[in-house]
Amino acid sequence: MSEDPGLANGPPRSSLAQRIVRDQRFAFLVVGGINTVVGFGLFVVLDLTLGRWVDGTVGTVAGSLATLLSSHVLAVLFAFALYRRFVFKVEHHWWRDLARFESVYLVALGINSVALPLAVQAGASRIVAQAIITLALTVLSYFGHRNFSFRRGAKD
Numbered sequence: 001m002s003e004d005p006g007l008a009n010g011p012p013r014s015s016l017a018q019r020i021v022r023d024q025r026f027a028f029l030v031v032g033g034i035n036t037v038v039g040f041g042l043f044v045v046l047d048l049t050l051g052r053w054v055d056g057t058v059g060t061v062a063g064s065l066a067t068l069l070s071s072h073v074l075a076v077l078f079a080f081a082l083y084r085r086f087v088f089k090v091e092h093h094w095w096r097d098l099a100r101f102e103s104v105y106l107v108a109l110g111i112n113s114v115a116l117p118l119a120v121q122a123g124a125s126r127i128v129a130q131a132i133i134t135l136a137l138t139v140l141s142y143f144g145h146r147n148f149s150f151r152r153g154a155k156d
Contacts, residue, residue, distance in 0.1 A: 024087060024088070024146070025142070027086060027087045028083070028087050028142050028145075028146075031079075031082045031083055031086050031087050032079075032138060032141075032142075034082065035075065035078060035079040035082060035083075036134060036138070038075065038078055039071060039074075039075030039078070039079070039134075040130070040131070040134065042070075042071040042074050042075055043067060043068070043071040043075075043127075043130055044127060046066075046067045046070050046071050047063075047067045047126060047127065050063075050066055050067060050070055051063040051064065051066060051067035051126070054066040054067075060117075060120060060121075061117045061120075061121070064116050064117050064120050064126055065113065065117070067126070068109070068112060068113060068116060068130075069109075072105070072109055076101070076102060076105050079101075079105075080097075080098055080101050080102075083101070083145060083149075083150070084097060084101075084150065087145075087150075088145070088146070088149075088150035090150050090152060097149060097150060100148055100149040100150075101145065101149040101150075103148075103149075104141055104144035104145055104148060104149050105141065107140070107144065108137045108140055108141055108144075111133075111137065111140075112130075112133050112137065115129070115133050116129055116130060116133060119132075119133075
């Protein structure tokens, strides 16, 4: 029997491209990009509908918060499913993971809930302000999800 020449020096090595695609940080950015587009799309649609209605009835701070909270709930559920399946690839403990995942996003939401109304009150467009805030919170959420939301101990 002759040896496979491709295995003479051990198993085949992954190319740089393959290693990048399998890298958790890369997957986080890809899924995060998809999630950001979907979440931001929800924010825009809700701003143009619910947010504007609340602006006219209660005021712009309430409109900002109504838009933010509504889009938050929908975007978190979407993101949780994607991150769990395609980035952190965990099983079991669905409810615990969701609670932890939401707690990371509640920290981000708290920051966002203060920053967005302040930016709008200062004269910024709500959509532009939200775009800038979203970029800043992306880094925070990666570390929170990696080190807390989907972290597994020896028993898990």
